[in-house]
Every structure is written in C-alpha cells, then in structure tokens.
Amino acid sequence: MTDAAQxxxxxxxxxxxxxxxxxxxxxxxxxRGPKRYAVLINSATATPRKIYRGFAAYLAQHGAAVVTYDYRGIGGSRQKDVVGFNRPKSLVGFRASMADWAMLDVTAAVSWMRQRYQHLPLNYFGHSFGGQALGLLTNNAEVSRALFVASQAAYWKLMTAPERYRVWTYLNLIGVPLTNTLGYAPAWSGIGEDLPKEVFLQWARWVMKPRYLFDDASLVGRVTNFSNYTGKLRALCFADDPWATPAAVALLCSGFDAIRPEILTIAPDDVGVKKIGHFGFFRSEHRDTLWQDAAAWLLRE
Incomplete structure (x- = not known):
C-alpha cells in the first residue's frame, strides 16, 4: 500500500x-469519513498483526472500523503488562494454548468490537487459525458475516504432497521433541515466530488427527459453538496453497452445520499472478483483485 493510501x-x-x-x-x-461497518481481523498461527495492516487500511478506506491484534505470546502481546514492557528473552513457562487464544483472546476481541460499535454490523475476517477460532467462540452469534482466507482443518494427510510429509516429519521428529526440551517452540526451527509450548503442542496434536480439532474431546465447545454460528460465511481457498487444500477447507466449514458456507477456490491465473499460497492474499498487488472482491462481500449489510 502506498503512503498516500495509508x-x-x-x-x-x-x-x-x-x-x-x-x-x-x-x-x-x-x-476519515463515516463508519459503516466494524471488522475484526484474526491472525494465523505464529503470525503478527503487522502482516494484515495493508488489508486493514484498505477496509478502513471503504468505511470500516477495523481492528488487528496479536494473540497472547505473539508480537506485541508477548509483553506482560503494557505496550513498551521489555519482552522476556524466551517463552519458557509462558502459559497459553490454542484453545486459550480462541476462548480468551478472540472471544474478548469480538466482545470489545461489539460493545464499541454497537450500531454497526460486526464482520469477522479469519486467516488460517483465525477462521478456525470462530467455531469455538461462545459469542460467535454476534458476528453478522465471516470471511475466511486459507482457513482449514489442517489434518496432515489433507495437505498436498510432498508438503504433508515435510509437516509430519517436522512435527514428530523435530518440533515436538524440541518444544518439550526447550519449553517453547523457537522460530528458528521453521515457524513464523516463537510459540508458547502448549500452543505448539496442541496444534501438533490436532494436525495428527483425521478431523483436526473436531477430534479433540478436551476442547470445550468444539461442537455446540460451531453450531451456534448462523451468520454468512465465505471461505477462500487458493489452488496453490499446500496447507488449506479444498478438502481441508471443506472439513473446517462442515462444522458450521447451522448454515451453508460458501467455498470459493481461486487459482493464481484467475487474478493474473504466478502464486498466492497460504499468505499471498495479503500482498498489496491484490488490491484491485482479491482485496476488492473480499471487501465487496465482507462490507455488506
């Protein structure tokens, strides 16, 4: 995004x-003009909110009040008290799980948006885990419409080959042993940012299960909260994304059994680029294609 646009x-x-x-x-x-919508942007695993600032500003240009945020243990939320607090040298002993991200962090962010913008439609944007979290929220009925980008039930066998074998090898032979040894998952092992120990281990357990988080009997609300969501839902799947494949996206969307989610599969050629993948949607080159279409759907009454 250009400086003028920002x-x-x-x-x-x-x-x-x-x-x-x-x-x-x-x-x-x-x-700078009237606010007509409220949009909460929910991040992927190990992904700081700064990745989404271009798209967030784009939505704001089109009349939306938009919030991006970091889950606990990630980016700015790795700090313990206030902005400016010195980061700990590591996440050893930092208590957080993926379930905590959904039930404590995302739930609160939805409530904060709903309370602050009571008279605006509240719309939800989820990237990867950010989309998965919607189904776990006790307050997801507050959301009018949700747009998922590369959000999936990430069972390893639903990934494309050879990526599925790389993921299995990394998790079982490197990631899990290393995380148990160090007390956290280090970014240098091949993930985006350092992750709290139980975030990584819970995610690794889900990836090994055929129905991903739906197979986790300890996960509160994995069935009932998915069924409570009755808003609109569109899920974007990119043909060259080795993680969020059509089958994996469909499996996640199947949990929202009170509605009929719309799944769109987009190939790079459809928007005149060579690749999109799991993170490419957020490149500013898609401002007049993917972003425009996403905003047109998301910013509706």
Missing part, C-alpha cells in the same frame, strides 16, 4: 483486554 485512514495502537484481563496489543484503523 494517509487516508487513522491508525492507533491500543490494548484490548482478554477475557482474563491479559492485555492484547492491537491496532485500530478508522476511516
């Missing part, structure tokens, strides 16, 4: 309290 919106770094009071680092993007 100047079209107001941005403010804020803190959003999680359900248990943990401060989540967030950024609020506001249009």
């Amino acid at each position: 100047d079209d919106v107001f941005r403010d770094d804020i803190l959003v309290p999680a359900v248990d009071g943990y401060p989540l680092a967030a950024t609020l993007f506001l249009p």
Whole structure:
C-alpha cells in the first residue's frame, strides 16, 4: 500500500483486554469519513498483526472500523503488562494454548468490537487459525458475516504432497521433541515466530488427527459453538496453497452445520499472478483483485 493510501485512514495502537484481563496489543484503523461497518481481523498461527495492516487500511478506506491484534505470546502481546514492557528473552513457562487464544483472546476481541460499535454490523475476517477460532467462540452469534482466507482443518494427510510429509516429519521428529526440551517452540526451527509450548503442542496434536480439532474431546465447545454460528460465511481457498487444500477447507466449514458456507477456490491465473499460497492474499498487488472482491462481500449489510 502506498503512503498516500495509508494517509487516508487513522491508525492507533491500543490494548484490548482478554477475557482474563491479559492485555492484547492491537491496532485500530478508522476511516476519515463515516463508519459503516466494524471488522475484526484474526491472525494465523505464529503470525503478527503487522502482516494484515495493508488489508486493514484498505477496509478502513471503504468505511470500516477495523481492528488487528496479536494473540497472547505473539508480537506485541508477548509483553506482560503494557505496550513498551521489555519482552522476556524466551517463552519458557509462558502459559497459553490454542484453545486459550480462541476462548480468551478472540472471544474478548469480538466482545470489545461489539460493545464499541454497537450500531454497526460486526464482520469477522479469519486467516488460517483465525477462521478456525470462530467455531469455538461462545459469542460467535454476534458476528453478522465471516470471511475466511486459507482457513482449514489442517489434518496432515489433507495437505498436498510432498508438503504433508515435510509437516509430519517436522512435527514428530523435530518440533515436538524440541518444544518439550526447550519449553517453547523457537522460530528458528521453521515457524513464523516463537510459540508458547502448549500452543505448539496442541496444534501438533490436532494436525495428527483425521478431523483436526473436531477430534479433540478436551476442547470445550468444539461442537455446540460451531453450531451456534448462523451468520454468512465465505471461505477462500487458493489452488496453490499446500496447507488449506479444498478438502481441508471443506472439513473446517462442515462444522458450521447451522448454515451453508460458501467455498470459493481461486487459482493464481484467475487474478493474473504466478502464486498466492497460504499468505499471498495479503500482498498489496491484490488490491484491485482479491482485496476488492473480499471487501465487496465482507462490507455488506
């Protein structure tokens, strides 16, 4: 996004309290004109909120109040008290799981948006884990419509070859043993950022299960909360994404059994590029294609 385009919106770094009071680092993007929508952007695993700032500003230009934020242990939310607190040298002993991200962090972010923008439609954007989390929320009925990008039930056998074998090998022979030894999952082992120990281990357990998180009997709300969502849902699947394959996206969407999710598979050729993959949607080169179409669907009454 150009500097001129970014100047079209107001941005403010804020803190959003999680359900248990943990401060989540967030950024609020506001249009200079009237606000007509509220959009919460929910991140992928090991992905800081800065990845989404271009798309967030784009939505704000089109009349949306947008919030991006970091789950606990990630990016700015690795800090323990307030913005500016020195980061710990490692995440050893830091207590958090993927279930905590959904039930404590995402749930609170939805509530914060709903309370602040009571008279606006609340829309939800989920990338990878960010889409998975919607089905686990006790308050997902507050969301009017949800757009998923590369969100999937990430069972390893649903990934494309040879990526599925690389993932299996990494998790079982490197990632899990290393995480148990060090007390956290280090970024240098091949993930985006350092991850809290139980975040990584819970994710690794899900990846090994044929129905991913749906097979985790310890996961509160894995059935009932998915069924509670009755808003609109569109899931974007990219043909060259080795992780969020059509089968994996369909498996996640099948959990939302109170509605009929719409799944769109997009090939790079469809938008005139060579690759999109798991993260490519957020490149500014898609401003007039993928972003435009996403905003047109997401920003509706």
